[in-house]
Amino acid sequence: LLDIFTQSPHFYDYVTAAVLLLGVFNVAEVLFLLWNKARVESSELKRQGLKRLASTALITATDPAALLPRPAKEEEFAAYSEAIASVLDSFEGEIAVKAAQLISDLGIDDHYRRLARHRVWYKRGNAIDILSSFKLKSNREFFLAVFRSETSLDVRYRIIYGLSRLAREHADIRALARMLSGLPYLTAKYTEDIFYNIITALKATGSEAEFGIFMREIMNDKTVLNLVKRDCITACYAAACEKGRGLLKEYYAAFPDEPEILIAAVKALARMGDFSVTPAAIRHPDWRVRLAALKYAHLCCMDMLPEIRALLRDPSYHVRLNAALALAKGGEKGLAALRQEAAGPDAFAASTAAYALSQEAA
Amino acid sequence: VKLFLLWAAVHASQYVLFLYFLAINSVYTALILLALRDIVRHAYLTTSRVARRQLASEFYFKPVSVIVPAHNEAAVIIQSVQALLNLHYPEFEVIVVNDGSTDDTLERLRREFGLLPSVKPVRLQVPHEAIRGVYRSEAYRHLIVVDKVNGGKADAINAGVNVSSYPLFCSIDADSLLEPDALLKSSKLFLEDDELIATGGIIRILNGCKVQDGAVTEIGLPRGFLEAMQVLEYTRAFLSGRTGWNALKSLLIISGAFGVFRKDMVVAVNGYRKTVGEDMDLVMRLHRHCRDRAIPYKILFVPDPVCWTQAPFKLGMLLKQRNRWHRGMIDALLTNRAMILNRKYGATSLIGVSYFVFVELLGPLIELLGYLSVPVLYFTGLLSGRFFVMLLLLAVFWGISINIGAVFLDIYNFRRYKKTSDILRLCVLSAAEFFGYRQLMLLERLRATVTFRKKDWGIQDRQILEDKGTAT
Numbered sequence: 001l002l003d004i005f006t007q008s009p010h011f012y013d014y015v016t017a018a019v020l021l022l023g024v025f026n027v028a029e030v031l032f033l034l035w036n037k038a039r040v041e042s043s044e045l046k047r048q049g050l051k052r053l054a055s056t057a058l059i060t061a062t063d064p065a066a067l068l069p070r071p072a073k074e075e076e077f078a079a080y081s082e083a084i085a086s087v088l089d090s091f092e093g094e095i096a097v098k099a100a101q102l103i104s105d106l107g108i109d110d111h112y113r114r115l116a117r118h119r120v121w122y123k124r125g126n127a128i129d130i131l132s133s134f135k136l137k138s139n140r141e142f143f144l145a146v147f148r149s150e151t152s153l154d155v156r157y158r159i160i161y162g163l164s165r166l167a168r169e170h171a172d173i174r175a176l177a178r179m180l181s182g183l184p185y186l187t188a189k190y191t192e193d194i195f196y197n198i199i200t201a202l203k204a205t206g207s208e209a210e211f212g213i214f215m216r217e218i219m220n221d222k223t224v225l226n227l228v229k230r231d232c233i234t235a236c237y238a239a240a241c242e243k244g245r246g247l248l249k250e251y252y253a254a255f256p257d258e259p260e261i262l263i264a265a266v267k268a269l270a271r272m273g274d275f276s277v278t279p280a281a282i283r284h285p286d287w288r289v290r291l292a293a294l295k296y297a298h299l300c301c302m303d304m305l306p307e308i309r310a311l312l313r314d315p316s317y318h319v320r321l322n323a324a325l326a327l328a329k330g331g332e333k334g335l336a337a338l339r340q341e342a343a344g345p346d347a348f349a350a351s352t353a354a355y356a357l358s359q360e361a362a
Numbered sequence: 363v364k365l366f367l368l369w370a371a372v373h374a375s376q377y378v379l380f381l382y383f384l385a386i387n388s389v390y391t392a393l394i395l396l397a398l399r400d401i402v403r404h405a406y407l408t409t410s411r412v413a414r415r416q417l418a419s420e421f422y423f424k425p426v427s428v429i430v431p432a433h434n435e436a437a438v439i440i441q442s443v444q445a446l447l448n449l450h451y452p453e454f455e456v457i458v459v460n461d462g463s464t465d466d467t468l469e470r471l472r473r474e475f476g477l478l479p480s481v482k483p484v485r486l487q488v489p490h491e492a493i494r495g496v497y498r499s500e501a502y503r504h505l506i507v508v509d510k511v512n513g514g515k516a517d518a519i520n521a522g523v524n525v526s527s528y529p530l531f532c533s534i535d536a537d538s539l540l541e542p543d544a545l546l547k548s549s550k551l552f553l554e555d556d557e558l559i560a561t562g563g564i565i566r567i568l569n570g571c572k573v574q575d576g577a578v579t580e581i582g583l584p585r586g587f588l589e590a591m592q593v594l595e596y597t598r599a600f601l602s603g604r605t606g607w608n609a610l611k612s613l614l615i616i617s618g619a620f621g622v623f624r625k626d627m628v629v630a631v632n633g634y635r636k637t638v639g640e641d642m643d644l645v646m647r648l649h650r651h652c653r654d655r656a657i658p659y660k661i662l663f664v665p666d667p668v669c670w671t672q673a674p675f676k677l678g679m680l681l682k683q684r685n686r687w688h689r690g691m692i693d694a695l696l697t698n699r700a701m702i703l704n705r706k707y708g709a710t711s712l713i714g715v716s717y718f719v720f721v722e723l724l725g726p727l728i729e730l731l732g733y734l735s736v737p738v739l740y741f742t743g744l745l746s747g748r749f750f751v752m753l754l755l756l757a758v759f760w761g762i763s764i765n766i767g768a769v770f771l772d773i774y775n776f777r778r779y780k781k782t783s784d785i786l787r788l789c790v791l792s793a794a795e796f797f798g799y800r801q802l803m804l805l806e807r808l809r810a811t812v813t814f815r816k817k818d819w820g821i822q823d824r825q826i827l828e829d830k831g832t833a834t
Contacts, residue, residue, distance in 0.1 A: 189553035
């Protein structure tokens with residue numbers, strides 16, 4: 001092939017054309033770079049200006065749509081949506097209503113709904129993200145319709161995220177759970193985020209109890225992954241879901257062989273100031289559960305001093321260390337036990353005790 | 363017979379050189395195109411409000427141990443640690459490992475941060491030289507200093523891993539500065555993807571930038587030719603190279619200057635191995651470990667967490683560094699030779715490792731053959747002057763377009779260098795690289811190929827970080 005190519009009578013023409021083409025391409029690249037730099041800088045300035053204008057109009061004007069120029073370019077839509085989302089995050093009442101009204105007055109929702117059907121998946125994903133940030137109830141049906149026709153998993157996950165911010169009632173949570181279980185489990189963080197959004201949305205409407213009903217429903221549902229149940233509990237932890245206390249104890253009792261669920265329950269309850277399961281967790285055969293419980297032992301379980309002291313000889317390094325720290329934080333009796341251990345014959349226990357004492361002194 | 367063999371060799375070499383020329387430039391062009399797609403997508407998905415809201419969230423994070431190996435880093439260590447203590451992150455610890463420094467690195471740390479001995483038992487999970495003492499700062503409870511017998515960078519990070527308390531660790535060079543949100547951006551990925559085991563951000567050149575209170579406040583292209591040329595090289599290597607390898611699931615290097623790892627996985631491969639290319643070696647062993655055991659995993663490069671690092675400003679230092687990198691790469695490839703053209707390791711072997719063997723390892727030898735064969739072929743009448751000039755122009759123009767393509771990726775998406783003069787200088791350097799600089803680097807890589815068994819690191823001069831400008 002190389003021979004045919006090099007011996008062709010047009011060989012030099014080809015090479016010259018390639019050289020010229022590359023030369024022109026290089027010059028064009030440099031010119032494009034400079035043009036793009038100027039374009040981006042001016043569009044950035046314009047974007048910032050529009051953002052400021054929209055924020056001010058939303059807060060000060062009675063009819064902001066009359067003051068603001070209608071967006072036509074992508075950067076103008078982006079500037080307005082940024083400003084509106086920021087206002088919606090920070091304000092409630094009249095200003096929030098005005099912001100939501102502005103979205104439809106300026107055709108922003110229509111624009112992003114069109115983009116949510118773009119042929120490039122990340123543009124669709126970005127449009128869904130922006131629509132999610134508006135938290136508009138009217139987007140619920142749209143999200144559900146797009147979800148049915150959407151082919152990209154990445155975008156489907158984003159649609160569920162958007163829907164999670166709009167949950168209002170029990171049927172919404174069930175629908176979201178069904179949609180989630182129809183997709184491969186993504187990550188703990190993602191599932192937790194979804195449930196966190198749901199709890200926050202329900203709390204805002206005073207229907208936090210709905211989430212409790214949902215958690216009770218899935219507790220014994222074998223079709224729901226234990227990982228999802230764990231993520232529900234950690235979402236309760238993150239969203240400080242105070243009303244779920246009793247339910248979390250039920251979860252602790254129902255899953256004695258699922259350390260992930262037990263750890264999540266211990267932490268979530270402790271955050272609510274409930275240490276009723278901590279003593280049992282300290283005695284649990286799985287070291288991870290013991291470790292999670294020991295972090296709170298000084299707050300609730302100093303009557304278990306001999307048991308905690310025995311954990312200074314636990315096979316797990318982390319358990320030994322945290323048992324010592326729990327004793328150090330547990331008052332004079334704990335410190336006395338540590339002092340004895342530090343002078344004792346067991347090198348492992350002595351070194352951890354010495355460390356905990358030094359930490360306490362510091 | 364001898365003449366025939368010579369004739370055959372000359373002909374064969376022509377084909378080899380021409381095909382190599384086509385192959386290497388095509389690979390680089392393909393990488394740029396892949397990177398462009400990836401970076402535009404990444405920019406779209408990470409700048410959305412929802413994504414930024416999640417980044418700023420304090421509910422979801424995994425605590426991180428930042429490990430800083432330091433050997434004779436007295437000149438820069440205080441500023442580096444101060445910068446690290448100011449990171450935006452909900453829960454982290456900074457572990458400085460003083461790797462048997464012979465200067466006053468430890469003394470300065472002790473004075474500045476009020477170090478007190480810590481008796482926390484160290485769990486020996488990965489091997490390293492003996493620890494002489496562990497200290498904790500009185501003022502900053504999340505600053506730990508480990509003093510140990512000298513054992514090299516890999517050994518020091520291993521000690522840091524053993525002392526660390528958290529499930530993720532970030533290794534960073536003592537002369538580098540992390541942007542305040544770099545840790546947040548890179549560790550967030552571990553929350554989003556349970557399969558992620560290691561990630562690295564982009565390394566940018568600190569020379570020429572203004573630094574105040576341990577943070578980069580003004581970005582500029584360094585004035586010195588060598589340093590500015592390295593800006594171009596780093597931009598190309600990270601934005602087109604690593605992003606492209608990402609897309610091909612074949613990332614083999616996470617820079618030793620800034621990488622975040624899942625500790626359990628690093629412990630599972632017995633930590634870092636003592637070698638001059640410990641970063642590439644670790645990543646290759648992680649690939650092998652996961653593939654051998656059918657563990658689903660991801661190793662990713664992300665272009666937006668930024669680590670600023672000092673680049674060598676003297677030619678001798680630069681050559682030493684490149685020599686070390688090349689030796690490290692050869693050593694990593696030899697140690698992990700089971701991954702060469704092995705279908706068991708999938709794209710990582712067939713694309714990533716093959717690239718390193720045939721382009722990075724054998725490339726300098728073929729390039730040298732090219733330089734030597736031109737006069738031989740010309741004087742024996744086998745090469746026409748016109749063809750030579752055309753081929754040279756083609757090679758240089760193609761190379762320039764690859765370089766400008768990398769600059770384009772950076773300026774188009776990240777716009778770090780904002781001055782027009784800096785952008786134009788980068789374009790000029792894209793051409794200048796082919797006239798002397800590239801050949802110098804080639805010779806050093808050839809030297810490294812011959813002396814690849816050497817294990818020394820050499821000494822690098824450091825500039826004080828609070829200083830603007832170049833080779834001072």
